[in-house]
Amino acid sequence: MDITIHTSVLPHTDPEASVGFYRDVLGFEVRSDVGQGRMRWITVGPAGQPDTSILLAPPAADPGITEDERRTIAEMMAKGTYGWILLAGRDLDGVFAQVRDGGGEVVQEPTEQPYGIRDCAFRDPAGNLIRIQELR
Numbered sequence: 001m002d003i004t005i006h007t008s009v010l011p012h013t014d015p016e017a018s019v020g021f022y023r024d025v026l027g028f029e030v031r032s033d034v035g036q037g038r039m040r041w042i043t044v045g046p047a048g049q050p051d052t053s054i055l056l057a058p059p060a061a062d063p064g065i066t067e068d069e070r071r072t073i074a075e076m077m078a079k080g081t082y083g084w085i086l087l088a089g090r091d092l093d094g095v096f097a098q099v100r101d102g103g104g105e106v107v108q109e110p111t112e113q114p115y116g117i118r119d120c121a122f123r124d125p126a127g128n129l130i131r132i133q134e135l136r
Contacts (some may be wrong), residue, residue, distance in 0.1 A: 011059035017125035025102035084129035
């Protein structure tokens with residue numbers, strides 16, 4: 001079997017802020033942007049990696065979701081516990097400085113974890129947790 005991870009989904013609450021963060025702060029390409037207003041589905045990904053993407057999507061857009069479920073999703077997003085992703089790069093200190101200086105909400109500065117990984121963490125404009133680990 002030959003399977004690859006193609007796209008992962010994170011919710012957004014403000015499409016313009018999300019595009020600004022992923023494009024201007026993380027340096028990702030905007031590959032598609034469909035819809036209008038707050039109901040936009042935006043695909044971004046790292047330059048040079050066209051087969052790996054993040055879909056930034058409106059939360060709870062599925063018409064089958066109940067109002068209670070929508071409320072729960074909104075509460076989890078507000079606490080930053082709904083969506084998260086793990087990224088990696090070789091220059092963790094440089095990436096940390098770029099994201100911090102670009103306005104990323106710092107959750108954790110670069111730290112050597114007890115399990116042998118050095119990483120840091122931010123929140124994107126929707127509150128999604130972004131952990132970035134150092135490739136060695």
